[in-house]
Amino acid sequence: xxxxxxxxxxxxxxxxxxxxxxxxxxxxxxxxxxxxxxxxxxxxxxxxxxxxxxxxxxxxxxxxxxxxxxxxxxxxxxxxxxxxxxxxxxxxxxxxxxxxxxxxxxxxxxxxxxxxxxxxxxxxxxxxxxxxxxxxxxxxxxxxxxxxxxxxxxxxxxxxxxxxxxxxxxxxxxxxxxxxxxxxxxxxxxxxxxxxxxxxxxxxxxxxxxxxxxxxxxxxxxxxxxxxxxxxxxxxxxxxxxxxxxxxxxxxxxxxxxxxxxxxxxxxxxxxxxxxxxxxxxxxxxxxxxxxxxxxxxxxxxxxxxxxxxxxxxxxxxxxxxxxxxxxxxxxxxxxxxxxxxxxxxxxxxxxxxxxxxxxxxxxxxxxxxxxxxxxxxxxxxxxxxxxxxxxxxxxxxxxxxxxxxxxxxxxxxxxxxxxxxxxxxxxxxxxxxxxxxxxxxxxxxxxxxxxxxxxxxxxxxxxxxxxxxxxxxxxxxxxxxxxxxxxxxxx
Numbered sequence: 001x002x003x004x005x006x007x008x009x010x011x012x013x014x015x016x017x018x019x020x021x022x023x024x025x026x027x028x029x030x031x032x033x034x035x036x037x038x039x040x041x042x043x044x045x046x047x048x049x050x051x052x053x054x055x056x057x058x059x060x061x062x063x064x065x066x067x068x069x070x071x072x073x074x075x076x077x078x079x080x081x082x083x084x085x086x087x088x089x090x091x092x093x094x095x096x097x098x099x100x101x102x103x104x105x106x107x108x109x110x111x112x113x114x115x116x117x118x119x120x121x122x123x124x125x126x127x128x129x130x131x132x133x134x135x136x137x138x139x140x141x142x143x144x145x146x147x148x149x150x151x152x153x154x155x156x157x158x159x160x161x162x163x164x165x166x167x168x169x170x171x172x173x174x175x176x177x178x179x180x181x182x183x184x185x186x187x188x189x190x191x192x193x194x195x196x197x198x199x200x201x202x203x204x205x206x207x208x209x210x211x212x213x214x215x216x217x218x219x220x221x222x223x224x225x226x227x228x229x230x231x232x233x234x235x236x237x238x239x240x241x242x243x244x245x246x247x248x249x250x251x252x253x254x255x256x257x258x259x260x261x262x263x264x265x266x267x268x269x270x271x272x273x274x275x276x277x278x279x280x281x282x283x284x285x286x287x288x289x290x291x292x293x294x295x296x297x298x299x300x301x302x303x304x305x306x307x308x309x310x311x312x313x314x315x316x317x318x319x320x321x322x323x324x325x326x327x328x329x330x331x332x333x334x335x336x337x338x339x340x341x342x343x344x345x346x347x348x349x350x351x352x353x354x355x356x357x358x359x360x361x362x363x364x365x366x367x368x369x370x371x372x373x374x375x376x377x378x379x380x381x382x383x384x385x386x387x388x389x390x391x392x393x394x395x396x397x398x399x400x401x402x403x404x405x406x407x408x409x410x411x412x413x414x415x416x417x418x419x420x421x422x423x424x425x426x427x428x429x430x431x432x433x434x435x436x437x438x439x440x441x442x443x444x445x446x447x448x449x450x451x452x453x454x455x456x457x458x459x460x461x462x463x464x465x466x467x468x469x470x471x472x473x474x475x476x477x478x479x480x481x482x483x484x485x486x487x488x489x490x491x492x
Contacts, residue, residue: 077115096122099214100358172253189205190237194238239313252277252351281323284349284362292319292339299335341424347435347437359435404434407461408458412427412430
C-alpha cells in the first residue's frame with residue numbers, strides 16, 4: 001500500500017506516524033534532518049548573540065579569516081600555480097580581513113589575478129565588517145533585521161540605539177557604493193593617463209578604490225605608489241584621491257550618517273561623537289603633516305632632495321596614511337628614528353570608532369587628553385563642546401589605552417626574543433599590526449612562522465577591538481548592588 005494514500009489520524013494531521021512506520025522516503029528524512037540541524041544552529045547563534053554579541057563577532061571574524069586562508073592556499077591563487085605556504089596564506093588572509101595591509105609576499109608578483117581578487121573581496125568584507133555585510137544582505141533581499149542581526153551589528157558598529165541599525169546599514173551601503181565607485185572612476189582615468197591599458201587601468205582603479213576606502217593598504221603594483229609621485233598629474237589623479245578615500249573611510253560610518261543627515265558644514269547641529277571625531281581627526285592630521293615634513297625636510301634618503309611643494313605633499317600624504325591607510329610613497333626604512341617614533345604614535349591613535357581604521361581610536365585619545373586638561377584646570381568634570389563626558393566613558397578610554405599598550409608591549413617582547421631585531425623595527429611592525437595600518441619596515445616578510453603567528457594575533461585583536469575581545473572572553477557580567485566606602489590613595 002502506498003503510504004501517501006493512508007488517511008492521517010486526527011492527532012497526526014500530517015500522517016507522519018504511519019509513513020514513518022511504513023518507511024518514509026529518504027529525501028524527506030534528509031531534508032527534515034537538515035532543517036532541524038539548521039534550526040539548532042540558528043538557536044545557538046540566537047543564544048550567543050543575545051548573551052554576548054561581541055563573542056559572536058570574534059567567532060565570525062575568525063571563521064571568515066579561516067575561509068580566506070583556504071582560498072589563498074589553493075594553487076590557482078598564486079602566479080606559480082603552486083600552493084602558498086599555509087602560514088603565508090593565513091597571514092595574508094588575516095591582514096586582508098583585518099584591513100591591515102602588512103604582507104609577507106609581494107602582492108603583485110606572488111598572487112595571480114584570482115588571488116588578488118580574493119584579497120580584494122576579503123578587504124571589502126573586513127572593512128565593512130563581516131556582521132555588517134551579512135546584515136546588508138538581509139536588507140537587500142527585503143527581509144527585516146531580526147534581533148540577533150541588530151544586536152551583533154549594534155555591537156560591531158557602535159550604534160547607541162537598536163532603532164538606528166537599519167538606517168546606519170543603508171548609509172553604509174550607499175556610502176560605500178558612491179565613494180568607492182567615484183574613486184574607481186577617478187583612479188581609472190588617472191591610470192589611463194599614466195599609460196596603462198584600459199582593462200589594467202580599470203582593475204587597478206577598482207582595487208585601489210576598495211583598498212583605500214577600507215584602509216586596506218594593499219597595492220597591485222610591484223613598486224607600489226612610489227612611481228606616481230614624480231608627475232604632478234599623477235599626484236592629483238591618483239595619490240590625492242587615494243588619500244581622500246582613506247581619510248573618509250577613517251571617519252567611521254556613524255559620523256558619515258550624521259554628516260549626511262545634518263550637513264557637512266552645520267557644525268553646531270552635529271552630535272558630540274561627530275564633533276570630537278572630526279576635530280580630533282583633522283587636528284592629528286595637521287599635527288602629523290607639520291611634524292613629519294619638518295623632521296624629514298633635510299633627510300636626503302627620503303624627501304631631502306625634493307622640491308618644497310613635493311615635500312609638503314609628502315607630509316600630507318604620510319600624515320593621512322600613518323593613521324591607518326598603509327600606503328606609502330617613501331620607504332619607511334629610509335626615515336629617521338624620530339620620524340618612525342612619530343609614526344608609531346599616530347598609528348597607535350588610529351581612526352574613528354566603527355570605521356575602517358584601527359588603533360585605540362581618536363575619540364579614546366581625545367577623552368584622555370580632555371581629562372588631563374580638566375585635571376590641570378581643576379575642573380570637576382570632563383567637558384567637550386558644552387557637554388559633560390560621563391565617568392564611565394573615561395574609565396573605558398583608560399582601559400582601552402592600558403590594554404592596547406599591554407598587548408603591544410607583550411608582542412614586542414616576544415618578537416624581540418624570536419627575531420633578535422632592533423627595538424625600533426620590532427615596535428614599528430607591532431604597532432602597525434595592532435593599529436591595522438600596514439606600513440612596514442620590511443620585518444614581517446623576514447620573520448619565521450612563530451613571528452608571523454604573533455602578528456596575526458595582534459592584527460585580529462587590533463581589528464576586533466580590545467573592548468570586544470574583553471567582552472567576548474568574559475564568563476559573565478555582574479552588577480554590584482552595594483557600594484564600599486571611599487578612601488583616597490596617594491597618586492604620583
